[in-house]
Structures are given as structure tokens and as C-alpha cells.
Amino acid sequence: MSQFKNTTGYIGSELLHTPGGVRDTYGVECENKLNVAGKVHDVMKSYGFDDIQTPAFEYFDIFSKERGTASSKEMFKFFDRGNNTLVLRPDMTPPIARCVAKYYREEQMQVRLCYTANTFVNTDPYKGKLQEVTQVGAELFGDASSDADAEMIALTVESLLSSGLKRFQLEVGHADLFRGIVEEAGFTPEETEKLHELIESKNFFGVEDLLDNLTVSEGLKEVILKLPDLLDDFDEAAKFVKERCQNKRVLKALDRLAKLDNILKIYGFTDYVTIDLSMLSHYSYYTGIIFRAYTYGTGEAVATGGRYDGLVGQFGKDTPAIGLAIVLDQLMLALTRQNILDEKLVSGCILLYPKELREEALNKAAALRKSGENVQLVRKSSQKDIDLYKDYAKRMNKEKLLYLKDKTVVEEITFK
Numbered sequence: 001m002s003q004f005k006n007t008t009g010y011i012g013s014e015l016l017h018t019p020g021g022v023r024d025t026y027g028v029e030c031e032n033k034l035n036v037a038g039k040v041h042d043v044m045k046s047y048g049f050d051d052i053q054t055p056a057f058e059y060f061d062i063f064s065k066e067r068g069t070a071s072s073k074e075m076f077k078f079f080d081r082g083n084n085t086l087v088l089r090p091d092m093t094p095p096i097a098r099c100v101a102k103y104y105r106e107e108q109m110q111v112r113l114c115y116t117a118n119t120f121v122n123t124d125p126y127k128g129k130l131q132e133v134t135q136v137g138a139e140l141f142g143d144a145s146s147d148a149d150a151e152m153i154a155l156t157v158e159s160l161l162s163s164g165l166k167r168f169q170l171e172v173g174h175a176d177l178f179r180g181i182v183e184e185a186g187f188t189p190e191e192t193e194k195l196h197e198l199i200e201s202k203n204f205f206g207v208e209d210l211l212d213n214l215t216v217s218e219g220l221k222e223v224i225l226k227l228p229d230l231l232d233d234f235d236e237a238a239k240f241v242k243e244r245c246q247n248k249r250v251l252k253a254l255d256r257l258a259k260l261d262n263i264l265k266i267y268g269f270t271d272y273v274t275i276d277l278s279m280l281s282h283y284s285y286y287t288g289i290i291f292r293a294y295t296y297g298t299g300e301a302v303a304t305g306g307r308y309d310g311l312v313g314q315f316g317k318d319t320p321a322i323g324l325a326i327v328l329d330q331l332m333l334a335l336t337r338q339n340i341l342d343e344k345l346v347s348g349c350i351l352l353y354p355k356e357l358r359e360e361a362l363n364k365a366a367a368l369r370k371s372g373e374n375v376q377l378v379r380k381s382s383q384k385d386i387d388l389y390k391d392y393a394k395r396m397n398k399e400k401l402l403y404l405k406d407k408t409v410v411e412e413i414t415f416k
């Protein structure tokens with residue numbers, strides 16, 4: 001910040017800014033955000049998840065390269081007094097995995113944990129991406145079954161529906177498909193990274209170019225180039241791949257997706273789900289199914305998740321895991337742009353009293369609060385007209401103004 005007082009001594013507007021990439025949420029927007037977070041959280045609780053909170057910053061090692069989370073350059077780093085490197089968590093999954101290894105080390109059965117927490121990613125602020133987002137997430141440990149896969153997909157669908165969102169698609173893939181294909185092709189890590197990058201940025205001319213310059217069978221080439229178009233019929237897509245690639249990892253992944261597809265039919269959520277065999281994982285800790293949900297109004301995913309059977313083991317407890325996160329800020333953006341949210345939430349009341357009636361007012365406010373009403377006390381200035389208070393109550397989106405006129409008379413003015 002350059003200077004915050006100008007020559008006349010007034011505080012400059014620089015002081016009112018937040019850094020690029022982070023923002024304030026207030027008023028109706030904040031109310032709506034907390035409401036939606038509450039609804040999603042209720043769905044997670046209804047699936048038997050218990051709450052957990054972890055610190056906003058951790059030792060760097062929790063998020064180091066081996067964990068397979070966000071890259072080091074995408075993290076906000078700083079030092080404690082002992083010169084340890086700390087990071088603002090870019091992702092909730094490694095800290096929860098750490099907790100499971102620490103607090104549930106002996107548990108042999110499922111552990112279900114959920115959270116509402118902010119994550120911080122140090123992206124280029126000029127790219128317009130939020131650097132702090134709220135996630136409402138759930139992680140299921142100790143269950144390697146395809147039933148668990150399907151349940152987490154169902155939970156994602158139900159969480160999104162609970163927010164009021166109606167039109168969205170959950171794309172489901174498998175982390176081992178890409179890995180198996182490049183393994184079969186015998187690509188080097190550098191070639192694999194390049195291919196990953198090109199597919200991720202949907203640069204299929206680039207992909208074709210790259211494949212033309214590598215030694216790779218026609219069949220595999222076809223698989224890599226055609227996969228993104230094979231979204232309509234999973235069985236057809238799987239057949240197409242199997243005819244061209246017999247890699248064990250790939251076959252196992254296809255088998256797993258077929259099982260998932262069958263269980264999802266029982267949930268009745270197949271309309272919301274598309275199996276996309278070309279999907280890539282954005283974090284390398286994923287080992288099984290991966291998924292992301294998209295809707296209108298934002299290009300970014302409103303939910304992300306996947307299976308990560310190797311991560312908790314890195315913290316000392318070998319256990320399978322799968323989880324999801326609803327990206328609340330993206331979801332709110334979509335709900336706003338789709339006109340699903342209330343633009344004006346009216347709630348609570350103001351109890352206005354002259355100072356002579358203080359005791360009556362305090363008693364009345366206490367009684368109203370006990371009965372569940374939200375009450376804001378305002379002492380009336382004898383200089384100010386009642387209309388000023390009416391306008392104020394409206395501006396503050398209150399449902400009503402209660403004006404204590406004398407010991408027993410309350411004038412009620414409602415604004416709904």
C-alpha cells in the first residue's frame with residue numbers, strides 16, 4: 001500500500017481495497033452463501049458424516065510434491081519463528097488425511113468426516129480466479145468398494161440439488177485410464193506431461209501433432225484422440241477402448257466404471273451423470289474414479305472429487321479413501337446467474353424504544369429472542385422522526401419494525 005492519507009488528511013480509498021483474488025461477502029450475498037453452505041452441510045450430515053476443523057495453515061510437508069496436491073508455486077508460503085515453512089492450505093484433502101492417520105489410526109472400519117473451510121491458491125490474480133474459496137466437503141475413509149464410489153457421487157448430486165441447482169452435469173472418469181494408456185504407449189514422463197497439458201487445454205491439434213512425432217500404435221492414437229467424443233454411451237465407449245488397448249490398468253478402470261454405472265442406476269441419478277473416459281485428474285493423488293460437476297453461469301467446476309487410496313498411507317495409515325468438495329463460491333455464482341437465489345432476504349425485526357421505556361424494551365427483546373425471533377434493539381432519538389427508522393429497517397432488510405410507544409403499546413410495521 002503506497003499511502004493512505006492524502007494531503008487533506010482524509011483516508012484514501014486504497015485502504016478500502018482487498019488484494020486481487022480475494023473478496024468480501026456481505027449483506028444478502030453473505031446470508032445466501034451461509035444458507036446454501038448450511039443446506040449442503042445438512043445433506044452431508046444426513047449421510048452420516050461428522051464435522052472436523054483443521055488449521056488454516058500447515059507445515060509445507062503436508063502439501064509437498066509427493067502428496068500430489070496443488071503445485072508448490074500455487075501455494076501461499078510463509079515462515080514461523082523457528083523458520084519452518086508454513087502454507088495456507090490449498091486443498092482440504094491432505095490435512096484431513098493427516099488427521100485420519102493421527103486420530104483414527106486403529107480404526108479398521110469406515111471413518112466419515114465433513115467440513116466447511118476456506119482454501120487458498122496462489123494463482124495469477126490477473127487471471128481473474130478467486131484465490132480463496134469456501135469448500136463444503138466430505139471424505140470417506142476405509143471403504144474401497146464401488147458402493148462407496150457411487151455413494152459419493154450420489155452425495156454430490158444431492159448436495160447440488162439441495163442448493164436449488166437443477167441443471168448440472170457430473171462428469172465421472174478414472175485416474176488410471178490416462179495412466180494406463182500412456183503406460184501402454186511407453187511415453188516418457190516428459191512426453192506424458194506434455195500430452196496431459198495439451199489434453200487439459202483441449203488443444204487437440206496439438207495432441208495430434210505430438211502423437212505424430214512419437215512412436216505410438218494407430219489404435220492407441222485413435223483412443224487418445226477419440227475419447228473426448230465418446231460421452232453418450234458408456235458401454236460403446238468401453239468397447240471402443242478395449243478393442244484397441246489391453247492394458248491391465250485400463251481394463252480394471254473400465255470394469256470399475258461399469259460397476260459404478262450399475263449402482264448409480266439404483267440411486268436414480270443417471271440423468272445427472274456422464275461418464276467421460278478422457279477425463280484427467282487435476283491432482284496426482286487420485287488413484288480411482290474422479291469427478292467434476294459443471295453448470296451454467298460459471299466455467300469452473302461447482303464440485304470436484306475422487307478416490308485417493310494412496311494418500312493416507314503417506315501419513316502412516318494404509319487406508320482407502322474417497323471424497324468430494326462442493327466449491328461454494330462457484331456454486332453461488334451459478335445460482336446467482338441462473339436467478340435461483342432470493343435477491344432480497346427479509347428477516348428479523350428492529351425494536352425501537354424511547355429511553356424512558358428502556359426496561360420494558362429490554363424485557364420485550366429478551367422474550368422475543370426466547371421465542372426464536374431475531375431482534376435488533378435501537379434507542380430512538382427524540383430528534384429523529386419514525387419515518388427515518390422505517391426507511392432504515394427496510395434498508396437493512398428487516399421483516400418488521402416494532403415501535404414501543406408506551407409501556408404496553410407496540411406499533412408493528414411490517415415490510416414483507
Ligand SMILES: N[C@@H](Cc1c[nH]c[nH+]1)C(=O)O
Pocket residue numbers: 091092093137138139304305306307322323324325
Ligand atoms: N480436495 C479436492 C476435492 C476432493 C475432496 N476429496 C477428494 N477430492 C479439491 O480441492 O479439488
